Amino acid sequence: MRGMVWFRRDLRLYDQPALTAACQECDEVLPLFVFDEPLLRSREFGSACVNFMLGCLQELSASLAGRGLALQWRLGEPVEAVLQAARESKVDVVYWNRDYEPAAIERDRRVQLALAELGIHTRTFKDHVVFEAEEIRGATGDPLQRYSAYRARWWAKWQASKPSPLVSPKPKASTAVLSRSAPRALPSPVELGYERVALWLNPGERQAQMRLQEFLGKSVHTYGDGRNRPGVDGSSRLSPHFRFGTLSVRTAVHEALAALAKGGRVSRADVLIWIDELVWREFFQQVLSAFPRVVKGPFRDAAVPPVRTAGPKRDRLFQAWCQGKTGFPIVDAGMRQLHQTGWMHNRVRMIVASFLIKDLRLDWQSGERYFMQHLLDADVAANNGNWQWCAATGADAMRGYRIFNPALQSKKFDPDGDYIRAYVPELANVPGKRIHEPHLMTPGEQVRAGCRIGVEYPSPLVDHAQARREYQDLGKHKVTT
Ligand SMILES: Cc1cc2nc3c(=O)[nH]c(=O)nc-3n(C[C@H](O)[C@H](O)[C@H](O)COP(=O)(O)OP(=O)(O)OC[C@H]3O[C@@H](n4cnc5c(N)ncnc54)[C@H](O)[C@@H]3O)c2cc1C
Incomplete structure (x- = not known):
């Protein structure tokens, strides 16, 4: 039997269910990766993410070659590309690991139907999670909406089943038939329409x-x-x-x-x-x-204050947030870490999200989209879930109208300002007692620190205390800090 393994977000050999099954069941195995052209064109992801993916694919291709398997790749619309590859290679079965994003589910459904019409079987596997949604349900059989209840059931299920990792698959000797031709060199980021960037984290x-x-x-x-x-x-x-x-x-x-x-x-x-x-x-x-509808809007209609109306002021505030020029050091350090590395610390993600939503009163979807375009770990489920958590609209969201105070957060979690100084060089010489609120420096302190507020470093974009009050009044809810 000849099988094709369609790699997607499972770029490894060890504990890889689709690859393991194909190697056990087929005499010949053909690994495939499809660069989703419409998705690449949509610019939903950024260069860092694409560079990281390519780095992972380079290593995967080499590891597969070491086992006598040549990774094929195609660039195009994924349903057509998989169909064409399966048809041309005359495979009997296509294997893949499941993906839970609504667009991916729809794509996979279409691939499955089209392959079935050609008489090609499909085998799909759980991989991306320990337990799929259907495996963890409430007493009534409904999906759980509270993390604490979900967590309790998750651990109970783990104790009961302890799903073991699979060892690296060993293809049967005959798979070598398909690997005589060396794998085709992968495209460069530029060939995919993205910039080549230095990666902060090694891929693979x-x-x-x-x-x-x-x-x-x-x-x-x-x-x-x-x-x-x-x-x-x-x-x-x-x-x-x-x-x-x-x-x-x-x-x-x-x-x-x-x-x-x-x-x-x-x-x-x-x-x-x-x-x-x-x-x-x-x-x-x-x-x-x-609840796939979360990609289109709030999970729940929480009574949250209205967002700022569209216009130049809104755009100016959003741009300052994106560029890390808000005058709030911890917020600016986070946004600049995102640009420089493609990653941001979790605590700081929460602070910058709270700042965007509550201090600037901008829509959380703009922040969600911006994160997707810049994060190496850009993931619809985690990103949407966390943004909705911060916006108090999520399944299990941040309590009430809690608003992070950026200065207090950074005093607590970056007391010496090491993180701030690492990403905001203008503040490198600001004394520790002023690093969280540099606008409080006296003119003399500003000169000594080589950082004039409003010149080298911006004044605060908003008054946090006032913004907090406005958010509270607009929401007509009690605020807890
Ligand atoms: C506004 C916002 C947006 C986010 N967007 C993403 C995203 O697009 N992709 C992403 O992977 N994470 C996202 N997170 C969650 C979290 O910030 C990152 O997973 C975490 O910072 C990754 O660092 P780490 O690997 O060192 O995590 P660790 O602390 O070492 O945690 C281990 C792993 O657990 C998972 N994890 C940790 N925290 C969370 C969380 N809050 N939600 C979901 N999974 C979590 C991650 O896979 C992480 O690698 C977001 C958080 C916020 C507040």
């Missing part, structure tokens, strides 16, 4: 494994506290790897629990808090899967 399966081991050997045992401190290497920074499937989430949970079992310095509470973040990831995946 090997790097993902190394980073996981590094994290589990060190930062995980202070994760509970370290994850909130943007100035330290306190979280795993594995999100782009989970996004592109260079690391399997099953493997990550098993390895984290194994690190716990080994004892030593690893703290039980910290490891479990980290796994809970992976459960948040699955929670948002199931929200998207069960």
Whole structure:
């Protein structure tokens, strides 16, 4: 039997269900990747993300070649491209791992129907999550809308089933028939219409494994506290790897629990808090899967204050936020980290999102879109879920009308201003007592710090206390900080 494995967001060999099944069931295996031309043209993602994906594909192609498998790629409309590849290669079955984004579900449905018309079978697998939406339900069989209830069921299911990772597949000897021709060189970012950019995080399966081991050997045992401190290497920074499937989430949970079992310095509470973040990831995946309407609008019609009306003022505020020129150091550091690295610390993502929505009163969808265009880990489920959480419209959203105070947040989580100084060089010489609110510097302090407010660094775009009051009045709700 001849099988084709359609790689999508699962760019690895280890614990890869579709590839493993194809190698077990087929005499000949043909790996395929399709560059989705309409999606690339839509500019939903940015250059960093595309460069990272290409880096992952380079390594995947080399790893497959090492096993006698040549990765084919096509550029085009995915339904047509898969159909054409399957037809030309005369395959009997096409294998893939499932994706839960509404557009992907629709695409896969169309591919499945078209292949069936040609008499080609399809086999699909769970991969992107430990448990799919249907596997974790409430007592009534409905999807769960509260994270705490979801988490309890997730852990109960894990204890009951402990799904094991799969070992790297070994294709049968005859697969070599298909790999005599060397894999075609992958396109460059420029050929795909994107800029070539230096990557802050190394792509590929090997790097993902190394980073996981590094994290589990060190930062995980202070994760509970370290994850909130943007100035330290306190979280795993594995999100782009989970996004592109260079690391399997099953493997990550098993390895984290194994690190716990080994004892030593690893703290039980910290490891479990980290796994809970992976459960948040699955929670948002199931929200998207069960309620695909969230991509089009709020999950719930919360009584949130109206957004600012369209016009030059709105555009000016949005541009200042995008460029990291709001005059709020922690917000500006976050946005500039995003531009420089394609990643932003989670605590700071929450601060910049709260600032956009509540201080500037702009629509959360603009922020959601901007993040998708700049993040290496840009993921519809996690991004939409978190933006809706911050906007208080999500399935399990931020409590009431809580508004982050940017200065208090940075005093608490970046007390010495290390993170701010790393990304906002204008503030490098500002003394520690002023780093969170540089506009409070006296003229003399400004001169000594080489940072004149309104010249080298902007004055605050809004008065936080006033913006907070306005948001409160407009929402006519109690605000908690
Ligand atoms: C406004 C906003 C937008 C976001 N957009 C994205 C996005 O597009 N893609 C994305 O992967 N994450 C997103 N997140 C979630 C979170 O910020 C990142 O997953 C996290 O910062 C990644 O860093 P890490 O790998 O070091 O995470 P760790 O702290 O090491 O956590 C481990 C893994 O758990 C998952 N995770 C952690 N926190 C969350 C969370 N709040 N929601 C969902 N999954 C989580 C990630 O896969 C992460 O790699 C967003 C958060 C906010 C507030």
